[in-house]
Amino acid sequence: MSKLTIFGVKAAVIAAIYTGLTIVLGPLSYGEIQVRISDAMLILPFLPGFGMDAVIGLTIGGFLGNLASPFGYIDWIFGPIANFVAALIVYFAKRISYGKLYGLIIAVAGAILAITLIIGYGELHLVFGIPFPVVLYVLIGEAISVGIGGTIIYTAYAKRMAK
Numbered sequence: 001m002s003k004l005t006i007f008g009v010k011a012a013v014i015a016a017i018y019t020g021l022t023i024v025l026g027p028l029s030y031g032e033i034q035v036r037i038s039d040a041m042l043i044l045p046f047l048p049g050f051g052m053d054a055v056i057g058l059t060i061g062g063f064l065g066n067l068a069s070p071f072g073y074i075d076w077i078f079g080p081i082a083n084f085v086a087a088l089i090v091y092f093a094k095r096i097s098y099g100k101l102y103g104l105i106i107a108v109a110g111a112i113l114a115i116t117l118i119i120g121y122g123e124l125h126l127v128f129g130i131p132f133p134v135v136l137y138v139l140i141g142e143a144i145s146v147g148i149g150g151t152i153i154y155t156a157y158a159k160r161m162a163k
Contacts, residue, residue: 007053014044014057015064022065030069032124032134035141038065040149042083042111045091046104047157055087074127082118086111086146108150112142 021038022029029036038061044054062083069075089110097103120138124130 010050010053011057011060014041014054015060017041018058018061019064022061023068026068029065030071030075032130033137033141035144037145037149039086039111039115039142039145040153042086042090042115042146043107043150043154045087046094046099046107046154048099048161051091051094055084055091058087059084071123071128074123078119078123078127082115085118086114089114104151104154108147111146111150112139115142115146 018038018041021041022036025037028034029038041054041061042058044050044058045052047054059080063076063080066075066079069079090107093103093107093110097106116135116139120135124134124138125132
C-alpha cells in the first residue's frame with residue numbers, strides 16, 4: 001500500500017471514531033456544560049505512528065460530529081477549527097519535544113486551552129452570548145476529556161508499545 005493510502009485510511013478511521021463517539025454521546029458532547037469524550041482523541045498526533053493523519057482525521061471528525069450539534073452551522077465552523085488548532089498544537093509539541101514528557105504536558109495544556117478559547121470563549125460566549133462562566137465549564141470539560149482521557153490513551157498506548 002502506498003503512504004498516501006495509509007495516510008487516508010488512518011485519517012478516515014480517526015474521523016469515523018471521533019464522529020461516532022461525539023454523536024452517540026451527544027448529551028455530553030454539546031452544550032454549555034460539556035465533556036466531549038471524543039476529545040480525548042486529540043492526543044493521537046502525539047503518539048508514535050500518528051501525525052498529520054490524526055490532525056486531518058480529528059478535523060474532519062470535528063466537522064462531522066458537529067453536524068448533530070444543537071448550535072447548528074456555527075458549530076460546523078468553530079468545531080473543526082478548534083480541533084485543527086488543538087491537534088496541530090499536539091502534533092508540534094511532539095515534534096519539538098521528540099515525544100518527551102514535557103512535550104506531552106505542552107500538548108495536553110495546549111489542546112485544552114485551544115478548545116477552551118475557540119469554543120468556550122469565541123463561539124459560546126462571544127457569538128452566542130452565553131455568560132462568561134461557560135468558558136470555565138468548557139475548560140473543566142476539556143481538562144477531563146483531554147487531560148485525563150488523553151493521558152489514559154497515551155499511557156495505555158505507551159505500555160502496549162513497550163511490550
